[in-house]
Amino acid sequence: xxxxxxxxxxxxxxxxxxxxxxxxxxxxxxxxxxxxxxxxxxxxxxxxxxxxxxxxxxxxxxxxxxxxxxxxxxxxxxxxxxxxxxxxxxxxxxxxxxxxxxxxxxxxxxxxxxxxxxxxxxxxxxxxxxxxxxxxxxxxxxxxxxxxxxxxxxxxxxxxxxxxxxxxxxxxxxxxxxxxxxxxxxxxxxxxxxxxxxxxxxxxxxxxxxxxxxxxxxxxxxxxxxxxxxxxxxxxxxxxxxxxxxxxxxxxx
Amino acid sequence: xxxxxxxxxxxxxxxxxxxxxxxxxxxxxxxxxxxxxxxxxxxxxxxxxxxxxxxxxxxxxxxxxxxxxxxxxxxxxxxxxxxxxxxxxxxxxxxxxxxxxxxxxxxxxxxxxxxxxxxxxxxxxxxxxxxxxxxxxxxxxxxxxxxxxxxxxxxxxxxxxxxxxxxxxxxxxxxxxxxxxxxxxxxxxxxxxxxxxxxxxxxxxxxxxxxxxxxxxxxxxxxxxxxxxxxxxxxxxxxxxxxxxxxxxxxxx
Numbered sequence: 011x012x013x014x015x016x017x018x019x020x021x022x023x024x025x026x027x028x029x030x031x032x033x034x035x036x037x038x039x040x041x042x043x044x045x046x047x048x049x050x051x052x053x054x055x056x057x058x059x060x061x062x063x064x065x066x067x068x069x070x071x072x073x074x075x076x077x078x079x080x081x082x083x084x085x086x087x088x089x090x091x092x093x094x095x096x097x098x099x100x101x102x103x104x105x106x107x108x109x110x111x112x113x114x115x116x117x118x119x120x121x122x123x124x125x126x127x128x129x130x131x132x133x134x135x136x137x138x139x140x141x142x143x144x145x146x147x148x149x150x151x152x153x154x155x156x157x158x159x160x161x162x163x164x165x166x167x168x169x170x171x172x173x174x175x176x177x178x179x180x181x182x183x184x185x186x187x188x189x190x191x192x193x194x195x196x197x198x199x200x201x202x203x204x205x206x207x208x209x210x211x212x213x214x215x216x217x218x219x220x221x222x223x224x225x226x227x228x229x230x231x232x233x234x235x236x237x238x239x240x241x242x243x244x245x246x247x248x249x250x251x252x253x254x255x256x257x258x259x260x261x262x263x
Numbered sequence: 264x265x266x267x268x269x270x271x272x273x274x275x276x277x278x279x280x281x282x283x284x285x286x287x288x289x290x291x292x293x294x295x296x297x298x299x300x301x302x303x304x305x306x307x308x309x310x311x312x313x314x315x316x317x318x319x320x321x322x323x324x325x326x327x328x329x330x331x332x333x334x335x336x337x338x339x340x341x342x343x344x345x346x347x348x349x350x351x352x353x354x355x356x357x358x359x360x361x362x363x364x365x366x367x368x369x370x371x372x373x374x375x376x377x378x379x380x381x382x383x384x385x386x387x388x389x390x391x392x393x394x395x396x397x398x399x400x401x402x403x404x405x406x407x408x409x410x411x412x413x414x415x416x417x418x419x420x421x422x423x424x425x426x427x428x429x430x431x432x433x434x435x436x437x438x439x440x441x442x443x444x445x446x447x448x449x450x451x452x453x454x455x456x457x458x459x460x461x462x463x464x465x466x467x468x469x470x471x472x473x474x475x476x477x478x479x480x481x482x483x484x485x486x487x488x489x490x491x492x493x494x495x496x497x498x499x500x501x502x503x504x505x506x507x508x509x510x511x512x513x514x515x516x
Contacts, residue, residue, distance in 0.1 A: 060325055062418050064414055086418070088418035094412075095415075096412065096430065098433040098436075098511070099429075107416070111419045111425055111429070112420050113422045139512075141513065157399050159419075198275040259490075
């Protein structure tokens with residue numbers, strides 16, 4: 011599904027060239043999940059934007075479903091931390107927006123939006139504006155919107171980082187259920203170790219900028235709600251934490 | 264949250280009574296024929312409206328509304344584009360900065376010479392002045408639109424026009440309407456000035472009407488004109504405020 015090799019991304023910021031990512035390579039099979047974790051500024055969001063086709067890479071190859079990455083791939087859904095919803099549209103209008111933009115007639119778009127809002131338990135809040143929704147509800151709307159597009163690839167940039175612990179776990183459970191049901195490929199950028207271990211079959215640990223992959227942790231035992239309470243989960247979390255800290259020590263030297 | 268309409272109405276009635284009382288007292292203590300009190304003035308206003316003041320009021324309102332509309336459309340379109348396309352703004356910014364602070368009313372004699380004493384010269388001058396106010400506000404609002412919001416809609420597959428329609432325009436709309444309300448004051452001031460200078464015969468507008476009354480030393484008629492112009496401003500202001508509430512419901516949450 012995703013094949014990245016020799017990826018380098020540089021951009022110009024205030025007349026200096028900044029390298030955000032260098033020598034990044036990984037593969038992710040169809041229907042698998044991958045969590046990307048690393049210190050702030052390690053270019054993990056940059057990687058996601060490249061996968062979404064919103065940012066051009068400088069060097070290397072990025073293939074999605076055997077084709078070079080391109081903007082506006084219809085089956086790719088992107089969920090952002092904040093600002094994913096438009097403040098001037100109600101929950102229902104926000105959910106239907108994806109289909110409307112893709113030229114689906116209004117009636118059908120609204121019907122599809124209704125269906126996925128009901129699936130996520132936010133149909134009651136359809137007439138509320140984002141400012142009237144809780145953080146958890148907002149992210150549910152964002153997920154509902156991406157579901158209407160029937161994506162095969164979910165890209166998420168710290169989707170739950172502004173939520174409290176309980177809401178966050180509830181949404182992680184929801185996401186897990188959806189992944190199991192729809193079998194779509196998921197890439198999740200997070201700075202939360204537990205989230206990475208709970209949702210990522212593969213965990214890519216990035217070094218501080220310029221971002222490189224320090225280590226890949228295989229975590230194929232995930233996939234159950236109870237995973238959170240199992241000893242293996244804690245072991246994996248410690249392992250990931252250790253690698254991140256070691257990476258930080260190296261770059262500090 | 265929601266204001267109680269009855270309460271608000273009482274507040275406004277109180278303010279009206281107080282303002283009229285101040286006017287009445289000032290008129291009484293001055294005791295001069297050129298400063299009639301509210302009773303006399305409103306009686307004159309009622310009488311004059313029946314005699315032809317309404318035609319002047321109509322023509323003045325028409326000029327203000329057409330001028331605002333004529334300025335609004337190009338200013339909003341250009342402002343949104345300049346705020347979004349940095350490269351274009353780099354070329355346009357020097358022109359805006361050099362021309363914005365110039366008091367364009369100084370071109371009144373030239374505009375009248377070129378375009379005559381009729382509606383066109385007045386509408387043109389007001390439009391040019393208001394155009395800059397709305398342009399600068401819209402451009403700044405468009406610059407401040409959150410990039411992640413644009414990215415999220417881009418990731419849904421939106422084209423450039425859809426970005427303007429779903430993101431940039433609604434994001435700028437509240438500021439555009441505020442600019443319009445501020446411009447309204449400017450527009451009426453410029454209109455008054457140009458009508459006093461450049462209207463001959465027929466329905467010259469309230470500025471013309473006022474100057475005529477002044478020349479004939481008909482003080483109560485002059486005050487009828489003052490009331491007419493005041494009411495026009497107040498009424499248009501109310502319309503704009505109502506439009507903001509109707510068009511931007513998310514703003515008052």
